[in-house]
Structure formats: structure tokens, C-alpha cells
Amino acid sequence: MRMSSWPAGISVSDFWVSLLSLTRPNMMNTPSVSSEETYESRFFADVMLGTLARWLRILGYDTSYKNSIDDDELVRSCIREGRIALTRDRRLAKRREFEQCLLIQGNTLSEQLTEVLDFTKDSISRELILSRCLECNAPIERIQKESVKGDVPLYVYRTQDSFSQCLNCGRIYWAGTHRERILKRLKRLVTGLDLSES
Numbered sequence: 001m002r003m004s005s006w007p008a009g010i011s012v013s014d015f016w017v018s019l020l021s022l023t024r025p026n027m028m029n030t031p032s033v034s035s036e037e038t039y040e041s042r043f044f045a046d047v048m049l050g051t052l053a054r055w056l057r058i059l060g061y062d063t064s065y066k067n068s069i070d071d072d073e074l075v076r077s078c079i080r081e082g083r084i085a086l087t088r089d090r091r092l093a094k095r096r097e098f099e100q101c102l103l104i105q106g107n108t109l110s111e112q113l114t115e116v117l118d119f120t121k122d123s124i125s126r127e128l129i130l131s132r133c134l135e136c137n138a139p140i141e142r143i144q145k146e147s148v149k150g151d152v153p154l155y156v157y158r159t160q161d162s163f164s165q166c167l168n169c170g171r172i173y174w175a176g177t178h179r180e181r182i183l184k185r186l187k188r189l190v191t192g193l194d195l196s197e198s
């Protein structure tokens with residue numbers, strides 16, 4: 001079993017546990033495009049902003065991130081895919097090719113998330129929180145409990161009822177009581193974040 005790495009401050013037991021399942025071949029070829037609601041803003045976070053990228057994915061933002069990419073490739077990807085670049089590099093932020101680039105100034109995750117959300121002016125959708133694969137950014141979809149039998153540890157199968165799978169990499173996610181903890185952490189991270197049911 002392979003556990004993913006987790007956002008700073010959240011232990012595996014505090015969060016959804018994912019594992020590399022016995023990936024089904026047909027899942028690997030499913031386009032990573034979902035017809036479901038998404039935010040208008042899409043991002044490409046530069047190499048220094050891995051934790052921010054992960055939390056944007058938790059919020060449900062389509063956020064590309066590579067831990068190794070050169071500036072030219074990042075610029076090209078942003079233009080090609082209509083993504084807002086997120087960077088702490090002033091020199092990169094000055095590149096004129098960008099349609100939109102946000103120079104992240106804050107040092108803490110809380111400051112950085114707030115900067116992004118102030119920039120987009122999006123209201124955060126509870127529906128979109130935890131709707132993306134934290135590893136590869138593709139949408140995840142609910143799947144039948146029966147379909148994961150044998151792919152997840154027996155104790156998980158016995159104790160959990162709700163399972164989702166990444167449409168791209170096949171990782172299986174399940175939620176325990178962790179969703180509410182994530183929402184609480186988000187409220188602490190972003191002052192004034194409205195996560196009330198719409």
C-alpha cells in the first residue's frame with residue numbers, strides 16, 4: 001500500500017487516506033474532464049508552492065503543480081491551458097507572456113491561501129471541497145462500495161460506506177469523520193471564509 005504525502009499539519013489519520021489501488025485499466029484512460037461544477041479560476045503553482053497547491057486542490061481548484069519545471073514550460077502551460085500562474089519569484093512574475101500571474105507574498109499557508117482567494121473573489125463551494133485527487137489534480141467520482149472490495153484494507157471496507165476514485169490515476173479515497181476537520185482547518189486558515197450550506 002502506498003500512502004500519499006499530506007498537507008502540512010494534517011496527519012494521515014486526520015484526513016482521507018488514499019492508496020494506490022489495484023488500478024483498473026479502464027480507469028486509466030478516462031479523460032480527466034468532469035462535467036460537474038468547477039471554479040472559473042485555474043492555477044499553475046510554481047515549484048516553491050507545493051503546499052499551497054495541495055490546499056487549493058482540497059478546496060476543489062484545478063491546480064497544476066510539478067516539483068520540477070522550468071520557467072518557460074510553466075509560462076507555456078499557463079497560456080495553453082488558461083491558468084493563473086502562482087509564484088513567489090518576482091523575476092518570473094514579470095514575464096509579459098502571462099495573461100494572469102499572482103505574485104504570492106505571504107510566508108504562511110494561511111496568508112498565501114488568503115491572497116489567492118482575495119485575488120479570485122470566488123466564493124468557496126462546499127460541494128467542491130475534496131472533489132479532486134490530491135496527487136494528480138483530476139476530479140474524483142463516487143463509486144459503489146462493492147466495487148472497492150479487495151482493493152482497500154478489510155477494516156476500511158467494514159467501517160466506511162462512501163468511496164471515491166480518481167478518474168485519472170485510479171487512487172481510491174474514503175472519508176471518515178475527517179471532512180468536518182478539514183472544514184474547520186480551512187476556516188482557521190482563511191479568515192472570513194464562508195462555508196455555510198448554500
Ligand SMILES: [Zn+2]
Binds near residue numbers: 133136168169
Ligand atoms: Zn489521481
